[in-house]
Amino acid sequence: MRAPFFAYRHGDKVFSEETCPTGSSSISGLAFTPPGSTLPAEFDGGLFFSDYSRGCIWVMKGGAGGLPAPSTVRTFRAGASGPVELQFGPGNDLFYADFNQGRIMRIHYTAGNQAPRAVVSASPTNGDTPLDVDFNAGGSSDPDPGDTISYEWDLDGDGQYDDATGATAQFTYADAGSYLASVKVTDDQGASAIDAVAIRAGNTPPTATITSPTTGLTWKVGDPIAFAGSATDAQDGTLDATDLDWKLVIQHCPSNCHEHTVQTWTGIDQGSFPAPDHEYPAYVELTLTATDSGGLPDTRTIRLDPKTVVLSFASSPSGLTLSVNGTDATTPFARTVIQDSVNGLAAPTPQTLASSTYDFGSWSDGGARVHSITANADRSLTATYNKR
Numbered sequence: 575m576r577a578p579f580f581a582y583r584h585g586d587k588v589f590s591e592e593t594c595p596t597g598s599s600s601i602s603g604l605a606f607t608p609p610g611s612t613l614p615a616e617f618d619g620g621l622f623f624s625d626y627s628r629g630c631i632w633v634m635k636g637g638a639g640g641l642p643a644p645s646t647v648r649t650f651r652a653g654a655s656g657p658v659e660l661q662f663g664p665g666n667d668l669f670y671a672d673f674n675q676g677r678i679m680r681i682h683y684t685a686g687n688q689a690p691r692a693v694v695s696a697s698p699t700n701g702d703t704p705l706d707v708d709f710n711a712g713g714s715s716d717p718d719p720g721d722t723i724s725y726e727w728d729l730d731g732d733g734q735y736d737d738a739t740g741a742t743a744q745f746t747y748a749d750a751g752s753y754l755a756s757v758k759v760t761d762d763q764g765a766s767a768i769d770a771v772a773i774r775a776g777n778t779p780p781t782a783t784i785t786s787p788t789t790g791l792t793w794k795v796g797d798p799i800a801f802a803g804s805a806t807d808a809q810d811g812t813l814d815a816t817d818l819d820w821k822l823v824i825q826h827c828p829s830n831c832h833e834h835t836v837q838t839w840t841g842i843d844q845g846s847f848p849a850p851d852h853e854y855p856a857y858v859e860l861t862l863t864a865t866d867s868g869g870l871p872d873t874r875t876i877r878l879d880p881k882t883v884v885l886s887f888a889s890s891p892s893g894l895t896l897s898v899n900g901t902d903a904t905t906p907f908a909r910t911v912i913q914d915s916v917n918g919l920a921a922p923t924p925q926t927l928a929s930s931t932y933d934f935g936s937w938s939d940g941g942a943r944v945h946s947i948t949a950n951a952d953r954s955l956t957a958t959y960n961k962r
């Protein structure tokens with residue numbers, strides 16, 4: 575076994591001055607700057623790494639002996655959406671997979687003039703015809719100090735930016751249909767960027783309903799949980815089961831919460847799943863997304879909390895270390911876990927307490943030094959040690 579080259583704890587920042595959150599952590603990507611990179615020379619030999627739970631990417635500059643230099647670690651990208659798997663790719667740009675939104679994101683470095691960033695919003699984005707829509711691109715910007723930006727709009731979706739100018743625009747959609755309305759933002763050096771928003775004229779979203787389970791249902795591991803739902807739509811009437819999609823996730827909340835997808839179902843209006851086993855604190859969320867024939871969705875989510883039990887741990891003598899689910903603590907201590915979850919116990923041996931050495935003897939439930947228990951009720955367990 576080798577000690578990690580660089581480590582950070584759940585509760586700690588990666589470095590003290592950063593803004594990235596703490597609490598959860600899951601290092602999910604590593605990439606070294608490739609030879610011939612177009613990045614500034616300061617990143618030569620650098621190591622980029624991402625944390626899915628914290629939504630951040632950091633960089634550590636190259637140091638002595640070809641190794642990254644931990645003392646130089648800095649945030650490279652804060653607020654990255656679900657970054658997993660970092661890779662350098664075409665054009666020596668840095669790419670990451672956005673696990674949350676199913677996208678591949680590219681981080682591109684430009685020397686000299688940088689393109690502006692286009693941001694458009696629209697209200698409303700759907701409704702009966704004639705549909706009057708207000709557009710706003712005032713959140714657009716340019717990263718170069720002193721650059722000014724101008725706006726051109728393609729509001730009828732014909733690909734021609736000939737419908738309006740200025741940071742805001744207004745358009746009336748007389749005919750039903752789906753339109754991609756775009757703004758092109760151009761800086762005074764000629765670099766441009768585009769953002770777009772879909773407008774559904776003559777359509778309104780459906781209304782989804784989760785009919786089962788109902789709020790307040792609690793579960794223990796393995797409980798069969800039946801679910802059912804439906805959706806109605808002003809234009810389509812009652813939607814078919816094929817228009818209903820479901821997602822089951824565990825929200826794991828050691829401090830802040832992060833999401834584990836358990837299962838998805840496509841095109842059904844009812845089903846069932848066994849309640850999952852997971853470390854506590856955690857709860858499950860079941861989400862129904864109904865989509866009408868025009869592509870407009872509606873989403874409902876129900877939170878289902880687990881039943882819990884308390885496992886209490888002691889040792890004889892008291893004050894020794896026991897491990898529960900891989901985490902050590904000094905006796906006596908207690909852990910709240912999901913009812914009927916399987917929990918791994920270990921009694922490290924030998925141990926030293928007050929200058930005496932102790933060897934593991936037995937667990938009060940007769941289990942081996944390392945064994946698992948099913949937490950079907952509140953339980954107390956004692957590990958007895960023998961003094962040498």
Ligand SMILES: [Ca+2]
Pocket residue numbers: 687688689690716717718721761763765
């Ligand atoms: Ca610029």
Ligand SMILES: [Ca+2]
Pocket residue numbers: 727728729730731732733734735736737
């Ligand atoms: Ca146009």
Ligand SMILES: [Ca+2]
Pocket residue numbers: 777778779780807808809810866867868870
């Ligand atoms: Ca509709």
